[in-house]
Amino acid sequence: MQRVLITVFMMFAVGISPRGMSVAEAFFTPHPIKNYERGIQKLTTYQGDTRNLEEAQNIFTQMIEKHPSSPFGYLGMSKLKILEAYRYDQHYNIKKIMDEAMPMALKAMRTGPTIDFVQDHYDHFERILQNNDKNQERVRELLYLYPERSETYFTLADYLCDQGDFEKALEYYKVALRFSSDDEAKLRVIQRIAQIYSQELPDATLAVEYWEAALAIKHNLAAAWESLGIAYMQLQRYDLGLENFKKAFAVFHTPQLSARIWETQGLLYQEQGEMDSAIDAIHRAIDENSQNTSLHKQLGKLYYGKSDFKNAYQYFQIVIAVGSKDPDVFYFAGRCAHALGEEATATNYYSQYLQLKNEGQEAEWIRQNIPELSHL
Secondary structure, eight states: OHHHHHHHHHHHHSSBOGGGOBHHHHHHSOOOHHHHHHHHHHHHTOSSOHHHHHHHHHHHHHHHHHOTTOHHHHHHHHHHHHHHHEEETTEEOHHHIIIIIHHHHHHHHHHOTTOHHHHHHHHHHHHHHHHHHHHHHHHHHHHHHOTTOHHHHHHHHHHHHHTTOHHHHHHHHHHHHHHOOSHHHHHHHHHHHHHIIIIISOOHHHHHHHHHHHHHHOSOOHHHHHHHHHHHHHTTOHHHHHHHHHHHHTTOOOHHHHHHHHHHHHHHHHHTTOHHHHHHHHHHHHHHOTTOHHHHHHHHHHHHHTTOHHHHHHHHHHHHHTTOOOHHHHHHHHHHHHHTTOHHHHHHHHHHHHHHOOSSHHHHHHHHHOGGGTTO
16 A cells, blocks of 8 residues: 555656646745645634534635645645544545545645655555555454344444445444444444434434434433534524533533534524624624634624624625635625625625626626626
8 A cells, every 4th residue: 555655646746736837846936824724723623513614625725726836725625625534533434535635635745745744644544544444354354253243233334434325324323223232332323323414414303313312321422412402503493502502511611612602592592583682692602713704704694684784894804805705795795885885896796796606586686786797
């Protein structure tokens, strides 16, 4: 395996880098290290909230577009894809590793072959793939020796998850659950099933069902409380989401959980028509997690709902400034700029909206009300 990786590295470590630059020239080209660090910070604070990953991906995508000869955008994107592929312990979604993380690592090696942590990151793939081979051998051994044990089907399901076949894995996890003879074994399987319904094959209703089953076996599972809270949020049961986030926070006093609590409280206030209280709650959430641009968007929409276009505009601009590709943000920024008399700026935001999303009620409103854009 190591020989294969070294061979691939040598193929990419020589030759021509993007836009015809030599590798040496690419290496000495100034790189946006601060943006890289900002994206990595979002990865290091990731605790299950995919919005952090989406924002990090926006950062690395822009780096790649603006600085194709720097290794740091590719390196950040590869680390992001590894994080998305990570499952637990030494288990990864190998398909995502090979299809998405590895190509970005190769590009980082091509544009920055002498940077130590670029090489260290690339070496990480060898360890991942070697461990995958060991897992495969373990499955074969168990199927041969113990074809009717719960552990065999559990291990097989784990391996199938590593290959990205989550639907087949679910079948074997449920077989393992039938064979499980004690609560500890059942809990382990139920948590795996709940994770699949929470992340890989999202179904909030089934996620709730299995997380609650896990908590019925063992009540003090803080991670399960948080995951259950997220599932309830997806079902717009903000009251139950808040209840479970508070239980998790009693164990893990993290800024991310505190932000979740305030965000959920804000949604509850909004649902009850208490807009000022909702705004205060989202401000508190931002105090705990200022990097979460979705909170800024949410606050902007709350101010917009009160026709406070000046404050709303400020928060939509924050989201745009960090490179968001969310069309809604451009639409509302345009509406705010329009209301504040900044016609040219509003038209620019509307144009960017149409580039991102060309259909729907908002797109039609723009065409009907902005003559310059009626043809788009």
